[in-house]
Amino acid sequence: MIEAVQSFAAKQALKYMEQEPEKNLPKLLDWADKFDKNDLYLAQRRVLRKVLDHPEGNWYQLIRKVLQLDEGVRNAFLENFMVNASLIGGTRQAAIRRQEGCNVPWAILLDPTSACNLRCTGCWAAEYGHNLNLSLETIDSIIRQGKALGTYMYIYTGGEPLVRKADLIRLCELHPDCEFLSFTNGTLIDEAFCQEMLRVKNFVPAISLEGFEPANDSRRGGGCFQKVQAAMQLLKAHKLPFGISSCYTAANYDDISSEAYFDMIVEAGALFVWFFHYMPVGNDAVPELLPTPEQRKTVYTRIRNFRESKPIFSMDFQNDAEFVGGCIAGGRNYLHINAAGDVEPCVFIHYSNVNIHDHTLLEALKSPLFMAYHDNQPFNKNMLRPCPMLENPERLREMVKKSGAKSTDLQSPESVDHLCDKCLSYAENWTPTADALWAESGHARPQMPSAGSY
Numbered sequence: 001m002i003e004a005v006q007s008f009a010a011k012q013a014l015k016y017m018e019q020e021p022e023k024n025l026p027k028l029l030d031w032a033d034k035f036d037k038n039d040l041y042l043a044q045r046r047v048l049r050k051v052l053d054h055p056e057g058n059w060y061q062l063i064r065k066v067l068q069l070d071e072g073v074r075n076a077f078l079e080n081f082m083v084n085a086s087l088i089g090g091t092r093q094a095a096i097r098r099q100e101g102c103n104v105p106w107a108i109l110l111d112p113t114s115a116c117n118l119r120c121t122g123c124w125a126a127e128y129g130h131n132l133n134l135s136l137e138t139i140d141s142i143i144r145q146g147k148a149l150g151t152y153m154y155i156y157t158g159g160e161p162l163v164r165k166a167d168l169i170r171l172c173e174l175h176p177d178c179e180f181l182s183f184t185n186g187t188l189i190d191e192a193f194c195q196e197m198l199r200v201k202n203f204v205p206a207i208s209l210e211g212f213e214p215a216n217d218s219r220r221g222g223g224c225f226q227k228v229q230a231a232m233q234l235l236k237a238h239k240l241p242f243g244i245s246s247c248y249t250a251a252n253y254d255d256i257s258s259e260a261y262f263d264m265i266v267e268a269g270a271l272f273v274w275f276f277h278y279m280p281v282g283n284d285a286v287p288e289l290l291p292t293p294e295q296r297k298t299v300y301t302r303i304r305n306f307r308e309s310k311p312i313f314s315m316d317f318q319n320d321a322e323f324v325g326g327c328i329a330g331g332r333n334y335l336h337i338n339a340a341g342d343v344e345p346c347v348f349i350h351y352s353n354v355n356i357h358d359h360t361l362l363e364a365l366k367s368p369l370f371m372a373y374h375d376n377q378p379f380n381k382n383m384l385r386p387c388p389m390l391e392n393p394e395r396l397r398e399m400v401k402k403s404g405a406k407s408t409d410l411q412s413p414e415s416v417d418h419l420c421d422k423c424l425s426y427a428e429n430w431t432p433t434a435d436a437l438w439a440e441s442g443h444a445r446p447q448m449p450s451a452g453s454y
Contacts, residue, residue: 025063026052061311065271070239076201077241080179085152092150102365103331103374107153108146109347111339112139112167116160117187132339132410136167138356142337143175145361156182157347159339165193172200181206183245187224189231194238206245206274207231209265211255229268236269243272243313248299249289250278257302262310270312275303277318279348279390280422283412287422293433300384300437321378321386322441330373331365342408345373349389349396351405351416368403384434391427391434393420 026049051059066074085106093104114132134142143154154171161168161182172180179202186207197203210216213225235242244265246256255261256275265273277296280287291299300319307314321327328334329346336347341356343364353367364370376395378386385391388399399405400416407413 058309058311062271062313065311066241068239069241070198073198073201073240076176077179077204080152080177080202084177085179089150089152094150096149100362100366102362102371104149104365105146105151105331105334107155107334108142108151108337109155109157109334110134110139110142110337111158112156112161112164113159114339115163116158117163117185133164134337134339134341136170138341139167139171140174142356142361143171143178147175147178149361152178154178154180155334156180157336158183160185160188162188162193165196168203169196169200172202176200176202178202180204183208185220185224186228186231189234191234194234194240197240198238204241204243205231205235206243206272207270208245208247209256210246211252211261212264215252215255232268232270241271242269243274244270245274245276247276247278248291250291250295251289253291253295253299257299259302259306262306262312262314266310266312272313272315275299275314275316275318277316277390280426281348281350281414281419282409283414283418285422287426290426293430296430297433297437318387318390319384322383326378326380326383326386327373327388330370330377332373332377335364335370338408340408340410343367343370344408345369346389350408350414351400352408353403353405369399369405372399372403382434382438384438385427385431389420390423391430393423393427396420 051057051063054060066077069077089106093106096104111132112134146152146154154175156168162184165188168180168182181204183206186205189205189207207228208220209225209228210219216225216228217223232242248256262273278289278291279285280290296319299316303314303316303319324333329336329349331345336344337356338344338350342350342352343354343356343359343361344350344352351369353369354364356364359367373388376388376399379388379392379395380386388395397416397420407415
């Protein structure tokens with residue numbers, strides 16, 4: 001009953017805003033102040049009010065870009081993301097966490113397929129081969145189970161999810177109350193798919209880019225950069241939302257953290273950019289691609305500076321853990337289900353106790369490895385050392401062994417000792433720099449717009 005009242009009130013407020021979005025947004029925020037009686041989103045409301053008070057700023061310009069999206073797509077995003085995934089979903093997640101004593105995710109990442117039209121160097125999914133798929137029925141079941149727990153945000157990884165365009169669009173139709181985001185190499189986005197996105201309204205691509213054309217195509221193959229440029233032009237022309245996903249390594253960190261790179265993707269129409277630190281996952285991983293402490297510090301500094309000047313939402317998943325209280329994996333904010341159905345705590349950590357074909361989502365969240373995450377988070381008081389693998393490898397080693405989790409790498413199973421040993425020197429080398437940066441920050445949580453999770 002309470003959820004129904006909340007949902008009705010929130011949706012009516014959004015309809016009010018739709019009449020004159022820029023004029024009515026401050027009034028909507030006044031309503032939110034009264035509605036959020038438990039102050040679940042107090043920090044976010046304060047940040048948003050600060051943004052609205054400075055129309056000359058980059059964050060206000062970003063809001064304007066969102067308001068200029070296709071009206072139907074924009075309205076569906078606001079309702080699904082803000083009302084269903086954050087307000088309604090967040091309340092339900094909190095209740096189930098208390099009831100069940102386990103983590104409940106804000107978002108679920110899943111691989112519809114292991115197939116891909118490219119074979120990029122260093123891709124963590126490449127190891128799975130091209131023969132695995134989660135059926136439409138299985139994905140539908142995962143989403144239905146997730147919604148019962150309060151999860152309305154679903155993110156496709158792979159493989160290349162758009163190999164399964166028809167099924168992904170069908171899932172948007174089956175679950176119009178959810179928001180779907182898909183990591184994609186962008187090469188399969190065409191006019192027909194843009195029209196489908198406009199029709200279903202709740203699908204957002206996150207296009208992978210590794211820098212400018214030479215760096216990108218050296219990893220993804222000749223011509224990929226131009227295909228991505230064409231895809232972004234199509235999306236922008238149709239007023240469709242999209243973002244960028246970039247993995248930084250010792251080889252490309254300078255390019256993808258540069259002002260020129262930010263300016264390029266802003267001009268292309270991207271609303272957000274997610275930065276991922278290279279992870280030495282798999283027996284064939286290349287530890288030499290791990291950024292040095294100085295290189296990682298450079299990325300840390302540049303992204304934070306551009307966050308205050310560029311009209312794009314940027315998140316550095318390794319350096320921004322302070323905004324979400326540390327590691328978000330293990331179901332705390334998200335989990336990952338691979339194309340074979342193995343339920344993994346993290347998209348980078350391929351160990352599991354359970355398979356979604358044999359267990360419910362809630363059973364997976366209460367499995368030994370997931371409960372080890374629940375009981376041990378955060379893994380470090382220094383939020384610049386959040387990961388139980390990369391910066392605290394002994395923590396992952398201990399959890400996997402104690403839980404009895406098995407490798408889910410179907411091509412070349414990697415022992416946890418082999419994985420963690422590769423991270424020992426990195427963790428040791430990064431610690432002094434991380435500790436110095438953490439001390440300089442005063443342990444403060446910088447102000448930035450956030451949905452409360454990423």
